[in-house]
Amino acid sequence: MFRSRSKEEKAPTDKVTADLSKTPRDPQAPKGRPTPKRSEAQSQRRRASSGAPLDRKEAMRRQREARRADLAKQREALANGDERYLPARDKGPVRRFVRDYVDSRFCIAEYFLPLAVIILILSVIQVRGIQNISLLLWLIVIVLIVIDSVGLGLRMRKQLRVRFPDTPRRGAVAYGLMRTLQMRRLRLPKPQVKRGERP
Numbered sequence: 001m002f003r004s005r006s007k008e009e010k011a012p013t014d015k016v017t018a019d020l021s022k023t024p025r026d027p028q029a030p031k032g033r034p035t036p037k038r039s040e041a042q043s044q045r046r047r048a049s050s051g052a053p054l055d056r057k058e059a060m061r062r063q064r065e066a067r068r069a070d071l072a073k074q075r076e077a078l079a080n081g082d083e084r085y086l087p088a089r090d091k092g093p094v095r096r097f098v099r100d101y102v103d104s105r106f107c108i109a110e111y112f113l114p115l116a117v118i119i120l121i122l123s124v125i126q127v128r129g130i131q132n133i134s135l136l137l138w139l140i141v142i143v144l145i146v147i148d149s150v151g152l153g154l155r156m157r158k159q160l161r162v163r164f165p166d167t168p169r170r171g172a173v174a175y176g177l178m179r180t181l182q183m184r185r186l187r188l189p190k191p192q193v194k195r196g197e198r199p
Contacts, residue, residue, distance in 0.1 A: 078188045088174070090189055092162050098176040100199035101156055103191035107180040108141075108148045115141050149177055
């Protein structure tokens, strides 16, 4: 009597456990890892709500996107002269004045590259007289560039002393002389003044 009753009671429980194992598990209740502490869960929630990256890949992706955006702003600033987004070497009123001072003048140094190409072509020609002329042209171009650069540097230094007596001017003259070596249309930031227009 007891045995038959105990068998009958065991049977329904076996069915219930079998039914439970067949039912699908809730996807929001993952198994196989311990439940996080309250402090950990709160910090994760705060990070997710604040927009901070959760993993290293996400952080790197965001850094790349931010860098791309900064570079795009810099390119635009170099084209239109917007001071806010210019690179550090081009920022400030001193550098702006130097750029305008150089761009408003005719400089021999800006034609150095085209002249160098012409002189190189002449020096390749296997005629003694043309090669001598090319060597003489090299000498004339270099002397003219040195004289023009020295004169421009002295005038620029004087103007900087007058206009910016209390502002640091270190490297400004060298910055201006390097700008003279670039052809006007290739200069960055783009020239903001016309030739002959004094800054």
